[in-house]
Amino acid sequence: MSHDVILEAKGLTKEFEGFTAVNNVDLRVRRGSIHALIGPNGAGKTTLFSLLTRFLSATRGTIRFNGQDITRAHPADIARRGLVRSFQISAVYPKLSVLENVRLGLQRRVGSSFEFWRRESSLHGLNARAHELIDAVGLSSFVGHTAEELPYGRKRALEIAATLALDPEMMLLDEPTAGMGHEDIFKIAELIKQVAANRTVLVVEHNLNVVAHLSDTITVLQRGAILAEGTYADVSNNPAVREAYMGTGHA
Known part of the structure; x- marks a missing residue:
């Protein structure tokens, strides 16, 4: 695991009875970056968040934070290590x-x-x-x-x-602007950018204007698997991503 990578998942899979919510995901989050997870409803974004912070146990795969294997760690232990999921546990x-x-x-x-x-x-x-x-x-x-x-x-x-x-080294934000008016969305987006100055942020966000404004890297999920990854320009021009968002109101 490179020193530049603070959080890494390999082959992360979550199977429920008759349904695979997260399917063989490989994710690498660079230290000091703002990394966004996007995708249509039901793409597996929140389930992936819950796996990374151990609110759910993975069926298969590994998770490493700062080079240490946290695949079976308790959520409280993960928070003490500096990986904190905001809104759910604050x-x-x-x-x-x-x-x-x-x-x-x-x-x-x-x-x-x-x-x-x-x-x-x-x-x-x-x-x-x-x-x-x-x-x-x-x-x-x-x-x-x-x-x-x-x-x-x-x-x-x-x-x-x-x-x-809690002085987290890395924050995971699950839909921080959900349900907000335009003015509050702008304020929270600016706040996220401000607090990210000295830490890493992984964010699930539906508002693509916020994603474009904040993110260094974007990972697009569809049906529990990674569809595309790159800068906003990369993913917004990707035909497969455009097709995934057709009719969802986000394209």
Whole structure:
């Protein structure tokens, strides 16, 4: 495994009864890049994400992160190694404030995530870093609001801040702009580009304008297998990719 490759899957396959969701996928994600997974509905994108982070066990194949075999590792162990799937595992609690949510992520990082009984004053040492992360995602004016009070796009920004609190080396984002209006989509896309400056990002995204704006490399899945891979120009001009997207509203 090359030092330039941070995450590598070989022959990754997931079979359910009578159905192959991911079929013999070879994937290499370059360190420091933004790598997008796209494909029509049912192409296997989210299943592949779940295999890479071990929320699902592969039927066959291997996964290596930073050169280490993680094929059978527990999801929590993978997160501790620095490979974190955002939105699914980030600690965002609706009744807690923005500050409290981000600080809870910092508690996880230092191994005291669930010590809810600790006095407020004992957590003040985490406040400076929490405020840095909150400012980085543009939520400084919402610091005292509870998560449930936030508009949808701001809530997604909070989820990113809580994930960044874990200090991941690589983030996996599953449809980060889903359900958003145009203005929020642009804000989240810019935020992803910003947080990717010092880490690797693998993202599933349906909005091809976002993919074109963000991605260094794009992998196109169809029926659980890789159909094409390359830059946006490469894949958007690929006849097989155009055919796969015909009638889906994405072409």
